[in-house]
Amino acid sequence: MIETQMREHDWHAAAFVPVSGEQIRNMLSATASGQPPAFELPAGTEIDPLAVSCRRCMRLFSDAAGEPCLPVPMP
Numbered sequence: 310m311i312e313t314q315m316r317e318h319d320w321h322a323a324a325f326v327p328v329s330g331e332q333i334r335n336m337l338s339a340t341a342s343g344q345p346p347a348f349e350l351p352a353g354t355e356i357d358p359l360a361v362s363c364r365r366c367m368r369l370f371s372d373a374a375g376e377p378c379l380p381v382p383m384p
């Protein structure tokens with residue numbers, strides 16, 4: 310029996326996130342000590358999504374919603 314597995318999309322929103330100079334300096338000093346780059350945002354921060362796409366198949370929500378996810382091989 311061949312098992313076919315329809316994978317769900319893994320939706321993510323691309324967005325601009327407001328950051329302060331202090332947040333950037335903190336991030337740079339953290340990455341200098343080997344930590345991955347990251348920002349901690351205050352609770353209630355609103356972000357403005359630019360686009361929503363799937364991390365697996367790289368398609369936009371407006372194109373791929375309602376269709377099966379066909380993952381693109383990653384290097």
Ligand SMILES: [Zn+2]
Nearest residue numbers: 318363366378
């Ligand atoms: Zn997908």
